[in-house]
Amino acid sequence: xxxxxxxxxxxxxxxxxxxxxxxxxxxxxxxxxxxxxxxxxxxxxxxxxxxxxxxxxxxxxxxxxxxxxxxxxxxxxxxxxxxxxxxxxxxxxxxxxxxxxxxxxxxxxxxxxxxxxxxxxxxxxxxxxxxxxxxxxxxxxxxxxxxxxxxxxxxxxxxxxxxxxxxxxxxxxxxxxxxxxxxxxxxxxxxxxxxxxxxxxxxxxxxxxxxxxxxxxxxxxxxxxxxxxxxxxxxxxxxxxxxxxxxxxxxxxxxxxxxxxxxxxxxxxxxxxxxxxxxxxxxxxxxxxxxxxxxxxxxxxxxxxxxxxxxxxxxxxxxxxxxxxxxxxxxxxxxxxxxxxxxxxxxxxxxxxxxxxxxxxxxxxxxxxxxxxxxxxxxxxxxxxxxxxxxxxxxxxxxxxxxxxxxxxxxxxxxxxxxxxxxxxxxxxxxxxxxxxxxxxxxxxxxxxxxxxxxxxxxxxxxxxxxxxxxxxxxxxxxxxxxxxxxxxxxxxxxxxxxxxxxxxxxxxxxxxxxxxxxxxxxxxxxxxxxxxxxxxxxxxxxxxxxxxxxxxxxxxxxxxxxxxxxxxxxxxxxxxxxxxxxxxxxx
Ligand SMILES: Nc1ncnc2c1ncn2[C@@H]1O[C@H](COP(=O)(O)OP(=O)(O)OP(=O)(O)O)[C@@H](O)[C@H]1O
Ligand SMILES: [Zn+2]
Numbered sequence: 001x002x003x004x005x006x007x008x009x010x011x012x013x014x015x016x017x018x019x020x021x022x023x024x025x026x027x028x029x030x031x032x033x034x035x036x037x038x039x040x041x042x043x044x045x046x047x048x049x050x051x052x053x054x055x056x057x058x059x060x061x062x063x064x065x066x067x068x069x070x071x072x073x074x075x076x077x078x079x080x081x082x083x084x085x086x087x088x089x090x091x092x093x094x095x096x097x098x099x100x101x102x103x104x105x106x107x108x109x110x111x112x113x114x115x116x117x118x119x120x121x122x123x124x125x126x127x128x129x130x131x132x133x134x135x136x137x138x139x140x141x142x143x144x145x146x147x148x149x150x151x152x153x154x155x156x157x158x159x160x161x162x163x164x165x166x167x168x169x170x171x172x173x174x175x176x177x178x179x180x181x182x183x184x185x186x187x188x189x190x191x192x193x194x195x196x197x198x199x200x201x202x203x204x205x206x207x208x209x210x211x212x213x214x215x216x217x218x219x220x221x222x223x224x225x226x227x228x229x230x231x232x233x234x235x236x237x238x239x240x241x242x243x244x245x246x247x248x249x250x251x252x253x254x255x256x257x258x259x260x261x262x263x264x265x266x267x268x269x270x271x272x273x274x275x276x277x278x279x280x281x282x283x284x285x286x287x288x289x290x291x292x293x294x295x296x297x298x299x300x301x302x303x304x305x306x307x308x309x310x311x312x313x314x315x316x317x318x319x320x321x322x323x324x325x326x327x328x329x330x331x332x333x334x335x336x337x338x339x340x341x342x343x344x345x346x347x348x349x350x351x352x353x354x355x356x357x358x359x360x361x362x363x364x365x366x367x368x369x370x371x372x373x374x375x376x377x378x379x380x381x382x383x384x385x386x387x388x389x390x391x392x393x394x395x396x397x398x399x400x401x402x403x404x405x406x407x408x409x410x411x412x413x414x415x416x417x418x419x420x421x422x423x424x425x426x427x428x429x430x431x432x433x434x435x436x437x438x439x440x441x442x443x444x445x446x447x448x449x450x451x452x453x454x455x456x457x458x459x460x461x462x463x464x465x466x467x468x469x470x471x472x473x474x475x476x477x478x479x480x481x482x483x484x485x486x487x488x489x490x491x492x493x494x495x496x497x498x499x500x501x502x503x504x505x506x507x508x509x510x511x512x513x514x515x516x517x518x519x520x521x522x523x524x525x526x527x528x529x530x531x532x533x534x535x536x537x538x539x540x541x542x543x544x545x546x547x548x549x550x551x552x553x554x555x556x557x558x559x560x561x562x563x564x565x566x567x568x569x570x571x572x573x574x575x576x577x578x579x580x581x582x583x584x585x586x587x588x
Contacts, residue, residue, distance in 0.1 A: 034063075035072040042074040046089045053092040056083060064091075150204040156332045157325020157357070158198055161191065161318045165202050168291060172210035172246055175289040187281050188292045188312035190254065192299040196358025197318045199295040200252065206293065207248035215241055215249045219256030219294075222273045230257075230273030238280040238290075246289035251277075254294035258306045274303065281311055320356055320437050322568035323349050329357050333364040338371075340378040348384065353404050353568075354438070355391075363391045408565060410476060411436040414488055416560035417475025418468055419575055421549055426464045435569040459509050462499050466539070467546045469496040474546040475557060496542075500535045510534055556582050 037045065045051050045066065054064035062076040086093050152162055171178060171185050178185050191199040200216075207214035217237060222230040241247050251257070257274050284290055294312055296302060306312050321329055327349035334345065352360060366387035371379040419434045473489035508515030513534050522528065550557055556579065563578060564570055570578075 035066075035070055037072045037074040039075045039077065042072070045072075046086070046091060049090065051086075051089070051091045053094060054086055056086075056093055056095045150201060150208045152205050152209060154332070155198055155201050155205055156328030157321040158202070158318055159325075161198075161202060161316050162205075164314070164316045165189075165206050166209070168206055169210045172206070172212055172248070172289055172291055175246075184310070185289075186291065186314050187284055187310060188294065188306075189314040189316060190299065190302070190307070190312045191293060191295045191316050191318050192297065193318035194320055194356055195297055196356035197320060198357045199318050200250065201357075202318065203248060203250040203293040203295070206291070210246070210248070212289070213241075213244050213247040215247060217249075217251055219251055219253040219258070222257055231276035234273060234276040234280060238283075241290055242288070247291075249290065249292045251292065251294040253296065254306070254312075255296045255298055255301055258294075258303045259301055260303050274305070278305060278311060320354060321360075322435060322437050323353075324567065324569070326352055326355060326360060329360045330364065333361045334379075337364060337368050338378045340380045343379070343381055343384065351388075353408065359391050363387050366390050408436055409561075410480065410484075410486055411488065412561040412564040413475045413479045413557065414472040414486075416557055416564055417471040417473075417478075417550055418492075419570070420553060420557055420560055421471035421474075421546060422468050423575060423579060424549055424553065425467060426461075429464075429468075431572050431575060433569065433571055434564065434575070436564050437568055459503070459507075462503055462509070463542065466496045466499050466542050467549070469493075469499070470539075470543050470546045471550065474543060474550050475561075478547060478550050478554070478557070479561075496539065497535070500539055500542075504531060504535055504538070510538065 042051075050066050050068075052065050052067045055062060057076070058078070060076055061073050063071060063073050065071050083093055083095075152166065155162060168186065168189065175185050191202060193199065203216075204214055215237065217233075222233065237249065241249055257277065281292060292312070294306075299315060307315070327346050330345045330349055330352075339345075352363070355363070363384065364387075367379050367383040370383040370386055374383075376383070415434050415436055419431055422429050422431050469492040470489075472492050473485060476485045476489070503509040504513050505518040508517070513531060518528060518531060559578060559582060560570075560575065563574070567574070
């Protein structure tokens with residue numbers, strides 16, 4: 001339907017151009033070629049023998065041609081003997097042919113027809129182009145099972161993401177098993193994280209491990225195409241996939257399709273495409289065994305509609321690799337390369353802070369190319385050094401290693417502060433992971449789970465949470481001095497303020513302020529100088545406490561921070577092990 005409309009518009013445009021062109025043509029022709037003779041002039045021309053031909057018609061005007069080839073037009077006398085007079089004066093009379101005027105009209109019509117035809121042709125051409133685009137999409141052949149060489153063995157690091165994806169292999173292979181128990185098999189998974197961290201690789205590995213076909217498209221393919229085509233592409237993609245049965249559909253750059261709709265920058269076309277995708281996904285039967293994996297660098301900009309249950313309801317973070325993962329990735333990508341014996345990949349892993357998997361792969365590849373160019377026997381450290389700068393050339397901060405050194409140290413102390421205070425004041429809390437590798441959520445990372453089986457939070461719990469939140473800043477101040485504290489604590493301060501505020505305004509946990517809910521008394525936006533003063537006083541006390549805890553355990557803080565600098569990521573066991581050692585006095 002929409003395609004026809006499109007074609008119609010193209011034809012119309014061409015016709016209008018044709019019309020304008022022919023009008024212009026006739027205007028010119030009129031002026032230059034056609035003499036408008038009065039009847040008297042015509043007669044005198046005849047008498048002088050200047051008229052060659054006259055086209056006789058039953059119109060008010062007749063045309064003719066002079067001896068010199070000039071066309072003319074004059075009034076038709078429509079007298080009985082007109083033809084005779086002409087013939088007597090040696091004028092050729094053409095009766096059967098239409099007059100020039102008519103010829104003009106005919107040629108005019110010809111023009112239009114020609115242009116019309118051209119229009120249709122062009123629109124056919126453009127629809128050919130659309131159909132080419134279309135077929136580009138419908139031609140997405142499933143990469144055959146046998147051709148997906150990627151398995152989990154091709155992915156180093158990313159252990160958590162890998163585990164979540166591994167779960168899906170069984171869903172793909174035996175969906176019936178899960179439907180038997182009434183379980184909803186996941187349909188969509190979003191992999192999010194910085195570029196080049198192996199999201200595509202993970203999706204491929206899923207297909208490779210489950211031995212099913214793999215279809216890949218990119219969200220940006222759907223942008224700037226003809227109206228309605230995006231949705232059509234989605235439908236044909238899924239149709240194809242269904243025909244194959246079990247498979248993995250990979251949609252890279254899903255954000256190009258599924259950005260949050262803000263109502264202002266709404267784009268009908270992407271909306272339509274997104275809706276088609278959502279419709280297709282809710283149309284799966286539970287045991288169809290199709291899993292859609294989408295990738296994005298930004299989870300926060302995605303439309304909520306995408307993240308609802310039954311759609312992309314699993315979200316897996318794929319982060320930058322830590323030093324161990326970098327080592328693994330480097331090993332993986334130098335397996336088939338002749339490295340000189342003195343190259344230490346472990347050291348190289350330490351030097352490639354913030355490198356993504358793709359950058360590490362590129363580093364090894366560039367080195368190999370340099371070595372090959374020189375016909376060197378081995379890839380030498382000099383090749384790697386050169387390649388290093390090629391890989392980071394596009395980065396904004398060229399001297400990144402210098403900048404990152406102090407950044408890393410501050411981050412390490414900050415994160416170690418959080419972890420240590422947690423361990424010391426709330427050992428029942430679970431510290432799942434501490435890292436100094438930036439994530440999409442911000443610099444560094446620290447995750448802590450409060451035991452989920454608590455129904456209420458005690459005043460002590462809340463105070464502990466505040467201290468844990470303040471511990472990052474406290475560690476920075478303790479180690480680097482008050483002047484060198486950073487903006488890295490902004491989220492922590494926000495969190496601490498929320499807790500203090502709710503304790504005092506809402507939960508009646510402050511003696512001075514009393515057991516009143518101030519939200520009820522003067523709304524959530526209420527401003528009360530006394531409350532703010534009290535919040536500040538409580539916060540100051542807690543901050544001093546936190547600094548004291550860290551100061552008293554400074555050696556532990558330094559040991560943890562140094563371990564973080566070395567390993568970049570520590571899990572709970574690592575932290576426990578370290579603390580045990582220190583407590584037992586073996587590491588002081
Ligand atoms: N964890 C990893 N292990 C091994 N190789 C990796 C890893 N991460 C990335 N690579 C290498 O980088 C290349 C690019 O990775 P991939 O295309 O999967 O990244 P991506 O996260 O999908 O990136 P983008 O967000 O830019 O699409 C891979 O083909 C692989 O060579
Ligand atoms: Zn922090």
